[in-house]
Amino acid sequence: MRIILLSGLIALCMQAHAASGIDSAYWEYQVKPGDSLWSLADQHLASPAYVPRLQKLNHIADPYRLTPGSRVRVPYPWVKQQPSSARIEEYSGDVTAQDSKNQPLPINKETRYPKGVKFQTGNDAMLKLRFEDGSTLQMGANSSAQLQTEIYYPSTGSAKTEIRLEKGNAGSSVIPNILMPGRYQIRTPSAVTTVRGTEFRVSAESTDSTATEVLRGKVNVGGQQGGKVDVQAGFGTTTQQGAKPTTPEALPAAPDLSPLPAQSSFNPPLLQWTADQQAVSYRVKINGPGAAGQQLSERTVNGPQFYPALPANGQYQLAARARNAHGLEGYDSSKTFELKAYPTPPLLLASAGPQEIRGQTLSLNTTASPEHPVQWQLSRQPDFSQISQSLLLTTTQSKLSLPDSGQWYWRVAHVDARGQPGPYSETQSVLAKSLFSSLNQTVPALLARHYPVKNARYTLTLLAQADRQTVIYRNTTNQPTWPLSQLPKGQFLARLEIHGEADYHAIEANEIIQIH
Numbered sequence: 001m002r003i004i005l006l007s008g009l010i011a012l013c014m015q016a017h018a019a020s021g022i023d024s025a026y027w028e029y030q031v032k033p034g035d036s037l038w039s040l041a042d043q044h045l046a047s048p049a050y051v052p053r054l055q056k057l058n059h060i061a062d063p064y065r066l067t068p069g070s071r072v073r074v075p076y077p078w079v080k081q082q083p084s085s086a087r088i089e090e091y092s093g094d095v096t097a098q099d100s101k102n103q104p105l106p107i108n109k110e111t112r113y114p115k116g117v118k119f120q121t122g123n124d125a126m127l128k129l130r131f132e133d134g135s136t137l138q139m140g141a142n143s144s145a146q147l148q149t150e151i152y153y154p155s156t157g158s159a160k161t162e163i164r165l166e167k168g169n170a171g172s173s174v175i176p177n178i179l180m181p182g183r184y185q186i187r188t189p190s191a192v193t194t195v196r197g198t199e200f201r202v203s204a205e206s207t208d209s210t211a212t213e214v215l216r217g218k219v220n221v222g223g224q225q226g227g228k229v230d231v232q233a234g235f236g237t238t239t240q241q242g243a244k245p246t247t248p249e250a251l252p253a254a255p256d257l258s259p260l261p262a263q264s265s266f267n268p269p270l271l272q273w274t275a276d277q278q279a280v281s282y283r284v285k286i287n288g289p290g291a292a293g294q295q296l297s298e299r300t301v302n303g304p305q306f307y308p309a310l311p312a313n314g315q316y317q318l319a320a321r322a323r324n325a326h327g328l329e330g331y332d333s334s335k336t337f338e339l340k341a342y343p344t345p346p347l348l349l350a351s352a353g354p355q356e357i358r359g360q361t362l363s364l365n366t367t368a369s370p371e372h373p374v375q376w377q378l379s380r381q382p383d384f385s386q387i388s389q390s391l392l393l394t395t396t397q398s399k400l401s402l403p404d405s406g407q408w409y410w411r412v413a414h415v416d417a418r419g420q421p422g423p424y425s426e427t428q429s430v431l432a433k434s435l436f437s438s439l440n441q442t443v444p445a446l447l448a449r450h451y452p453v454k455n456a457r458y459t460l461t462l463l464a465q466a467d468r469q470t471v472i473y474r475n476t477t478n479q480p481t482w483p484l485s486q487l488p489k490g491q492f493l494a495r496l497e498i499h500g501e502a503d504y505h506a507i508e509a510n511e512i513i514q515i516h
């Protein structure tokens with residue numbers, strides 16, 4: 001027994017020294033029938049040598065006789081503990097990991113990552129880690145963080161987790177534990193953020209400044225040189241290196257994303273929302289395609305708009321939050337939308353303006369072929385609320401019979417491999433007159449659809465079909481209309497690009513056309 005107590009006292013001293021100044025929290029153990037301090041120590045304490053101190057701390061007369069239902073206060077560092085590890089719950093983009101010896105580690109959901117591991121994320125990347133107690137850390141793009149402490153307390157299911165965020169931003173969701181409050185801490189070069197069950201974010205985009213934002217619960221933020229402040233939910237604080245944290249201030253409200261379209265036929269989609277007068281910028285993220293889609297991009301934009309180039313048709317989600325002049329970011333808003341931009345509409349060889357014809361036969365030139373059919377629709381209404389005809393065209397030149405004379409409207413769309421049309425071209429007008437009527441002359445032109453982006457500029461490039469590289473013609477205009485009289489004759493690969501505000505860039509067409 002003396003040997004056991006002696007070894008226990010040595011372990012006790014070592015642990016007490018290691019825990020000194022780290023955590024003074026208590027776990028309250030509820031006594032069950034038959035419990036004694038010795039049985040409690042055997043089951044829950046790191047050493048039986050703690051029993052005399054536990055007896056004195058709780059004013060217990062007899063360590064062998066405890067009252068069922070009573071509570072015994074146990075200092076946090078005395079509880080049994082074991083090394084823990086984290087696992088990856090979700091990731092996307094360029095993510096790397098290195099162990100404590102700077103050796104690369106695999107990135108997958110099967111590997112367990114102990115203390116000392118350092119994670120890094122690249123452009124548009126994200127990484128979500130889950131710890132033993134269920135708490136999570138989600139790193140944003142261009143971030144670097146190291147797991148410095150990972151300890152698990154099996155008696156209570158609680159954990160002690162300490163992370164060093166060297167740069168970037170990270171959001172945390174910490175699971176509260178009613179038996180023993182877990183300790184979760186994020187350190188940056190300029191601040192220490194400590195919690196025991198909450199949801200918060202820490203950003204260290206420079207080595208001399210840290211922003212802490214609390215979304216739920218409460219956190220304690222301390223400067224590296226001293227000074228602490230409690231931050232409640234809905235508030236945030238910034239900490240400069242060598243200074244105390246600032247007085248907490250209210251976080252920006254969640255942006256109003258209601259103006260976002262439910263569906264976009266343009267890629268990049270024009271995602272624009274209501275401006276926040278307090279916001280100097282916004283952090284935006286895109287996930288998709290599909291409900292379980294991975295993060296595709298993460299950006300900070302100066303205004304309430306984001307124009308991300310997306311990989312394919314499908315469902316996407318935009319998440320956005322405002323940032324104020326002090327660098328604090330607020331609550332997220334999110335909204336799903338559908339991209340239905342492919343296949344892109346055909347270029348049109350038609351009239352630059354309303355067309356008039358004699359009789360009821362419409363001559364149409366398109367890029368249709370058996371491999372790339374084109375859907376043609378005819379209607380009396382410009383909004384195509386009622387369709388009079390719908391035909392699948394497979395040849396470049398078509399003679400189409402109109403049902404009657406008078407005003408008609410038509411449009412075309414490329415068809416995908418499943419026979420589904422993509423976005424339609426802009427509506428074209430044709431007035432069918434009697435055979436002896438006079439006609440207003442129109443200018444034949446190469447036409448594309450307008451883009452609803454400010455300061456749009458349209459660049460048409462015609463490349464030699466032989467090598468598809470030699471530029472035969474290139475012209476940029478503020479209207480997607482090019483008179484045929486100004487274009488070279490022959491067969492070309494036509495490429496259409498659109499540029500607009502905020503570095504907007506789209507490729508609308510890349511197809512073979514025949515210009516007569």
